[in-house]
Amino acid sequence: MPVEEHYELLDAVTPAVRKLIDEHKGRREHWYAHELVPWEKGRNYREEPWDESQCTISPEARTSLVLNLLTEDNLPYYHSEIESHVGGNETFKEWNHLWTAEEGQHAIAIRSYLLTTRNADPVELENDRLATMTKGFHSGAPDPINVFVYTAAQELATRVSHRNAGKITDDPVAYELMSRIAVDENHHFMFYRGVVQAMLEQEPAATLEAIYQQFKTFQMPGVAMPHFLRRAVEMAKAGVYNLRIHHDRVVVPLIRDWGIERITGLSAQAQELQEQIMGFPRTLLRQAELFERRIGVSAT
Numbered sequence: 001m002p003v004e005e006h007y008e009l010l011d012a013v014t015p016a017v018r019k020l021i022d023e024h025k026g027r028r029e030h031w032y033a034h035e036l037v038p039w040e041k042g043r044n045y046r047e048e049p050w051d052e053s054q055c056t057i058s059p060e061a062r063t064s065l066v067l068n069l070l071t072e073d074n075l076p077y078y079h080s081e082i083e084s085h086v087g088g089n090e091t092f093k094e095w096n097h098l099w100t101a102e103e104g105q106h107a108i109a110i111r112s113y114l115l116t117t118r119n120a121d122p123v124e125l126e127n128d129r130l131a132t133m134t135k136g137f138h139s140g141a142p143d144p145i146n147v148f149v150y151t152a153a154q155e156l157a158t159r160v161s162h163r164n165a166g167k168i169t170d171d172p173v174a175y176e177l178m179s180r181i182a183v184d185e186n187h188h189f190m191f192y193r194g195v196v197q198a199m200l201e202q203e204p205a206a207t208l209e210a211i212y213q214q215f216k217t218f219q220m221p222g223v224a225m226p227h228f229l230r231r232a233v234e235m236a237k238a239g240v241y242n243l244r245i246h247h248d249r250v251v252v253p254l255i256r257d258w259g260i261e262r263i264t265g266l267s268a269q270a271q272e273l274q275e276q277i278m279g280f281p282r283t284l285l286r287q288a289e290l291f292e293r294r295i296g297v298s299a300t
Contacts, residue, residue, distance in 0.1 A: 038113070042115075066120055066125065070225045072106045085143065113177055117173075137224055156193075162182040208260070208263070243287055251281055
């Protein structure tokens, strides 16, 4: 689609987006990180330097929280990517600003927990934040349809990752905190899922192409952070996020929710994309099985 047609599509789905924003505002209850962080555990780092022996959660849990935190730190890049694709559409801009404001508390909350409980090396954490944000992030999405498909998948994946990271901490405080963040991610996912649904109704062929491309190339936005591969494998082994979870909890639900199989009236080319999307979970499951054998993890 030419650029002008992308903007026409944004205008066409704007009434649906307005409704999605209003539903989001009515559904989401704002929360306050300062009420969840265990400030009473805080100690002076100058007087008592950090040591790993002070940690109270497992190495796998610490890795998961840090990786999730660094992913949240890149929020300015996510905001700017969406902003660059919506042109002068004020409704989409309103959402992007609201979403950014709500997402901004996530990094504040996770970092406050990690530093207060001494479950991260504060120097390494800051160095990794600096390195991650200096490198930046761009999903590579070429147009608004691809951006919103990617973001729908990414928000759902982040919801799953945050909740699972909280579970493996065996810390009620961390579990509550990460669950609260996961609920936010679910609200945001519902918005982005709805945007893509509206685009499917307006431009099914172009949207199916974007869904296929984003499913095929999907990467979590943390890939640019230091030691990402090692950290991701550690999280995969711990059952926080891996290819099987991506299949079960992200790709299959999105295909179902968007009703990909039920779309009719498509051109031959769009029908081929539809079939490729429907076949993608089988390919992903094979990849998951190969990965599990390679790292010595059994399917659960």
